[in-house]
Amino acid sequence: MASIEETKTHNNNNKRTTQGRQKIEIKKLEKKSNKQVTFSKRRSGLFKKAAELSVLCGSEVAVIVFSPNGKLFTFGNPSVDDVVSSYLNNGAVAVPSSSSGNGNSTSNLVNAMIELEEAEKKKKQVVRQATLGSILENNNNINAWLEKPVEEMGYEECDHQLTKLISLRNKISEASSSKDFDVPMTKTTPFCGLGLNF
């Protein structure tokens, strides 16, 4: 440590001190080291922005990022799984509920609009369900979990496996609520290690 008075960066001879932030083009970074550093910084920035949004507006936010090396990073408020669950359930229509009054009391136009709206919801629901089914089907963990393809199960074994799953879920729910993958938002600890304190 030499003279601390020099608030400027070490201007050894006469050369450039930090030229500050430079404008960059938004295109794939080629230099690997640079890409890694940029990823780290911008991921932090993104998570901070997400945290601020969720706090300011009291809205649920989840961010899922895979690094260039394939490592998983997440941010979620209240938790990634909660938000993802809400996302997967979005557009849900609990019961057909096609009852209710006939179309007399309202105009055909209004009814048409309502039907259109519900059709779109239904479409969303179907796509969501298909996605969920795809996830389920493509996840060979489920097969391992069930220890046997569903096709080979009769009623009793199916029932047995389901009971096992439910009890497993209940057992795990505590561990799950300990948020191994998400940093919980508290008022007493730094938020996500990003220097945000609430």
Added chain:
Amino acid sequence: MASIEETKTHNNNNKRTTQGRQKIEIKKLEKKSNKQVTFSKRRSGLFKKAAELSVLCGSEVAVIVFSPNGKLFTFGNPSVDDVVSSYLNNGAVAVPSSSSGNGNSTSNLVNAMIELEEAEKKKKQVVRQATLGSILENNNNINAWLEKPVEEMGYEECDHQLTKLISLRNKISEASSSKDFDVPMTKTTPFCGLGLNF
């Protein structure tokens, strides 16, 4: 830059100068109108940041946001469902694969570390699976989809339903790939309507 007053907005007699951006505290906004505007602006900013990150670093990114009014907004590259699927499958251990060489060639310490690593992976996997199971179980759409509780199905009906699900999934996959919920990233169209062009 000498004449300050000239570059400003009309401010001579009337005090008209917008005081520009003010510092705000990151806490829940109370004013409802203000909250809505802030949500809109910051959501756009967040999505733009996410897009930039995914382009610069070539990494998969998904952002899921629910507005204060409960409306769903998403951003995803390549798509929200792809990233969510990867997220749900993360930590997967396809096969026990406990074969390969015996533990002789490596030290006990290394073996212990490997075992620890695999145990942690396994834990992650179990939590993920439990989460997925919870989603599945809590989603009454699945029940409606299956038209009958799994417990009441024998092998044949189970098989029939599964076949139905698979064919439905295949049918829907095209519609799903049309990205009804995500704005696709192309080089010819404005990105997410955020003024980003690649």
Added chain:
DNA sequence: CTGTCTATCGTTAGCCG
């Protein structure tokens, strides 16, 4: 990889139309 520093760039709070 994580943090620090600085000059500069990009975002946005508050207002208005």
Added chain:
DNA sequence: ACGGCTAACGATAGACA
């Protein structure tokens, strides 16, 4: 609600440790 504006604020590229 939506878009435009401006100045202040916050994020960050590049270099270094």
